[in-house]
Amino acid sequence: MKLTPSEEQIMARMQPGVITLNGFLGFDTRNLNEIIADDEKVLEMLGISAEELAERMQYFSDKTFESYDLPVLIDEIYEVETNIVRGKLPCPFRHPGIYRKTITTLTNRKQQITVRWTALSIHTIKEHHFFEGKGSPFRLDPQILKKALLD
Numbered sequence: 001m002k003l004t005p006s007e008e009q010i011m012a013r014m015q016p017g018v019i020t021l022n023g024f025l026g027f028d029t030r031n032l033n034e035i036i037a038d039d040e041k042v043l044e045m046l047g048i049s050a051e052e053l054a055e056r057m058q059y060f061s062d063k064t065f066e067s068y069d070l071p072v073l074i075d076e077i078y079e080v081e082t083n084i085v086r087g088k089l090p091c092p093f094r095h096p097g098i099y100r101k102t103i104t105t106l107t108n109r110k111q112q113i114t115v116r117w118t119a120l121s122i123h124t125i126k127e128h129h130f131f132e133g134k135g136s137p138f139r140l141d142p143q144i145l146k147k148a149l150l151d
């Protein structure tokens with residue numbers, strides 16, 4: 001799929017060293033709109049929306065935000081920890097506003113899966129259906145994410 005000039009600018013902002021050290025695209029060679037469309041197909045197959053996943057992520061981040069870097073066991077299954085790093089990040093899609101650098105790490109003990117995300121990941125998933133490119137350190141595969149958060 002051909003990119004619009006605006007999408008090209010967004011992709012430029014997602015390169016390593018622009019907003020974050022490692023960028024948002026990893027080794028993915030697909031265009032931004034293809035990355036998003038492919039993940040939307042997976043979501044449809046899974047029967048869950050990006051908004052539902054983002055709300056669940058927000059729930060876990062909120063529950064651990066004030067635990068001062070200590071892991072919290074939630075619902076006897078989810079071991080969750082939120083670390084707050086110095087600094088703030090803007091949305092690469094050029095939304096106004098900046099996001100605190102928080103990293104939430106969740107281990108689903110039943111499924112033996114660990115996933116992690118930032119406050120910005122919650123935003124890009126909820127508002128843009130963007131789970132990052134393959135090979136990006138904060139790429140979240142929707143199928144694995146669903147299993148980690150809801151199974």
Ligand SMILES: [Zn+2]
Nearest residue numbers: 091093095127
């Ligand atoms: Zn945004």
